[in-house]
Amino acid sequence: GAGVSQSPSNKVTEKGKDVELRCDPISGHTALYWYRQRLGQGLEFLIYFQGNSAPDKSGLPSDRFSAERTGESVSTLTIQRTQQEDSAVYLCASSRRVGEKLFFGSGTQLSVL
Amino acid sequence: SQQGEEDPQALSIQEGENATMNCSYKTSINNLQWYRQNSGRGLVHLILIRSNEREKHSGRLRVTLDTSKKSSSLLITASRAADTASYFCATDGGQGAQKLVFGQGTRLTINP
Numbered sequence: 001g002a003g004v005s006q007s008p009s010n011k012v013t014e015k016g017k018d019v020e021l022r023c024d025p026i027s028g029h030t031a032l033y034w035y036r037q038r039l040g041q042g043l044e045f046l047i048y049f050q051g052n053s054a055p056d057k058s059g060l061p062s063d064r065f066s067a068e069r070t071g072e073s074v075s076t077l078t079i080q081r082t083q084q085e086d087s088a089v090y091l092c093a094s095s096r097r098v099g100e101k102l103f104f105g106s107g108t109q110l111s112v113l
Numbered sequence: 114s115q116q117g118e119e120d121p122q123a124l125s126i127q128e129g130e131n132a133t134m135n136c137s138y139k140t141s142i143n144n145l146q147w148y149r150q151n152s153g154r155g156l157v158h159l160i161l162i163r164s165n166e167r168e169k170h171s172g173r174l175r176v177t178l179d180t181s182k183k184s185s186s187l188l189i190t191a192s193r194a195a196d197t198a199s200y201f202c203a204t205d206g207g208q209g210a211q212k213l214v215f216g217q218g219t220r221l222t223i224n225p
Contacts, residue, residue, distance in 0.1 A: 056212050
């Protein structure tokens with residue numbers, strides 16, 4: 001595709017439910033990043049992929065968070081047993097290679113009620 | 114942590130004036146990048162400056178890098194109302210480090 005695509009753009013869920021957030025990077029981009037941004041705050045690093053491998057998972061807030069990437073393409077961020085503090089915009093970005101400029105998607109606004 | 118810190122947190126100026134935002138970081142870097150975020154979601158890449166570069170220009174943007182002070186600045190000249198946005202610096206943590214870490218950002222408001 002022409003850009004990084006994220007779905008859904010908005011997700012409202014009840015506390016305790018699981019959610020899956022999807023990211024389709026730019027074709028051919030080997031690096032893929034997930035960030036979380038709370039209202040009025042900066043970007044919090046969650047995880048990045050080089051190909052299908054995740055060399056750095058240090059930003060995942062708890063074991064309720066997991067992510068995978070397949071076919072060096074689409075990535076899914078899963079949050080289990082959602083909590084109200086998980087409410088935020090989840091941003092995905094990709095780059096041709098690690099260390100190059102990032103292209104961001106429009107994000108998924110997650111609201112946990 | 115390697116996180117960059119932007120200064121000031123918020124800046125309000127008149128259209129036509131120049132805007133300067135600063136970024137400080139803690140670890141060595143391979144490169145430093147600046148991004149812009151309009152109200153809404155996605156960030157847009159502005160400039161990437163490598164650790165062996167001291168200054169870089171792109172249109173009305175000028176970025177400087179001082180690795181001895183671990184700091185960078187972003188200058189926007191002849192500001193326009195459309196420049197109103199949040200601006201973030203991002204660093205890569207240097208040799209062997211590959212994740213890109215963002216600061217808290219500077220909220221820039223350009224008044225007509």
